[in-house]
Amino acid sequence: MLRRYWLILVIMALLTPLGLLAEGTAWGEWGAEDLMAMLGFVPRGIDQAASWWQALLPDYSVKGVGETAGYLISAFVGSALVYLAAITYMKVIARSK
Amino acid sequence: MHIPEGYLSPSTCLTLTGAMLPIWYRASAAARAGLDAARVPFLAMGAVFSFLIMMFNIPIPDGTTAHAAGGVLIAIVLGPWAAVIAVSVALLIQALLFGDGGVLSFGANALNLAFIMPFTGYYIYRLAAGSSPAGSARRLFAAALGAYIGLNLAALATAVQFGIQPLLFTAADGTPLYCPYGLEVAIPAMLIPHLTIAGFAEAAVTALALKYVLKTSPEMLVAARPAAEEETSC
Numbered sequence: 001m002l003r004r005y006w007l008i009l010v011i012m013a014l015l016t017p018l019g020l021l022a023e024g025t026a027w028g029e030w031g032a033e034d035l036m037a038m039l040g041f042v043p044r045g046i047d048q049a050a051s052w053w054q055a056l057l058p059d060y061s062v063k064g065v066g067e068t069a070g071y072l073i074s075a076f077v078g079s080a081l082v083y084l085a086a087i088t089y090m091k092v093i094a095r096s097k
Numbered sequence: 098m099h100i101p102e103g104y105l106s107p108s109t110c111l112t113l114t115g116a117m118l119p120i121w122y123r124a125s126a127a128a129r130a131g132l133d134a135a136r137v138p139f140l141a142m143g144a145v146f147s148f149l150i151m152m153f154n155i156p157i158p159d160g161t162t163a164h165a166a167g168g169v170l171i172a173i174v175l176g177p178w179a180a181v182i183a184v185s186v187a188l189l190i191q192a193l194l195f196g197d198g199g200v201l202s203f204g205a206n207a208l209n210l211a212f213i214m215p216f217t218g219y220y221i222y223r224l225a226a227g228s229s230p231a232g233s234a235r236r237l238f239a240a241a242l243g244a245y246i247g248l249n250l251a252a253l254a255t256a257v258q259f260g261i262q263p264l265l266f267t268a269a270d271g272t273p274l275y276c277p278y279g280l281e282v283a284i285p286a287m288l289i290p291h292l293t294i295a296g297f298a299e300a301a302v303t304a305l306a307l308k309y310v311l312k313t314s315p316e317m318l319v320a321a322r323p324a325a326e327e328e329t330s331c
Contacts, residue, residue, distance in 0.1 A: 001314050005142055008309075012149045019164070022156035026163060027286045028259050028276065029101050035277070045266070045274040049103030055196030060152065075152060078190055082148045086141035086186045090132070093125045 013075040017068045098163075098255040098287065099191065099198030100205050104276040105258060106266045107201065113258070114204025120181060120212050127178035131319070136175060139317055143171040144183035146306075148190065151197075155298055161286075163295035166210050166251070169218030169244040170303045174310055176319040180215035181207075205258055209251040218247025231318075232311050237304045244303035245296040249288060252295075256280070256287035 025034060032042045032050055060074035061067065105113075132140060147167035154162040172180035185207045191197040198206045222243030229235040260280030263273040278286070310317060 002138060004313055009145050016152040019153040022154040022162040024160045024162055027161045029099060039277055043273050043275055043277050044268060046103035053102060053200045056194055058196045060195050075149060078148055079145045082144045082187050082190045083141045085190060086144040090137045093129050
């Protein structure tokens with residue numbers, strides 16, 4: 001039974017590059033350069049906070065490969081980590097009973 | 098609607114994370130009591146579903162993008178407390194690994210997408226579905242309605258958190274320190290794309306996926322369990 005759902009998730013992951021077709025950025029999720037272009041300045045808090053956390057795969061991209069391949073790799077790597085994190089968390093809380 | 102790093106003041110992030118702490122605690126207790134071992138992989142797959150559906154950016158005519166989030170579907174299938182955990186895990190990995198949503202604003206994003214969305218959507222679904230039979234058109238419509246409203250309430254909450262920043266936090270010269278746009282800009286900017294486009298995507302995905310789950314494995318639905326058991330898990 002779970003196998004069917006796995007198949008659906010794999011198909012979803014394979015189709016994620018469709019999400020790249022949408023151009024632009026979600027409202028409120030601009031980077032510093034976008035804000036500079038829009039406002040003429042970068043709010044200080046955003047400027048200071050922007051670089052303290054360096055995401056390994058920023059914006060679902062992978063260094064050295066194209067946009068689509070990076071997005072696909074991100075979909076699979078991210079899915080695996082989300083699955084493991086959820087299972088691990090559930091195990092931890094089950095043990096703390 | 099992932100609030101990036103720096104768009105909310107540290108005090109706002111702290112407050113909203115503080116609001117999430119009892120919710121995460123309660124969700125963990127409810128999951129421990131109510132989810133049997135067979136449903137744990139299902140919950141983790143729900144988290145993966147939420148993670149993946151958020152990668153499908155939908156173009157909005159104003160040049161921005163939006164996406165569905167999957168929280169109401171998980172709430173309907175596994176219960177709203179399970180949805181809190183599943184969506185929170187997806188948001189955490191998005192923030193840590195992909196920089197999608199800030200690490201400091203993780204609590205705020207969880208409040209919007211992992212609590213407000215699944216809970217409001219779930220109770221709207223329950224209300225609209227009434228006692229209609231499992232696979233009925235009315236129940237699927239109720240799921241779609243809950244998904245539509247749940248996503249939009251999450252968008253509204255996000256907009257309010259963005260919009261109060263320039264009212265509360267400005268530099269000495271009056272320039273905003275964090276999100277530069279106030280409520281009058283943030284609320285329509287967040288709600289219009291979700292009311293007109295992303296909400297319908299969320300509604301369609303939720304109804305179709307629920308129909309599939311009901312057909313494939315109706316026993317997985319929490320509602321299929323005896324009522325008494327469901328009570329103890331909430």
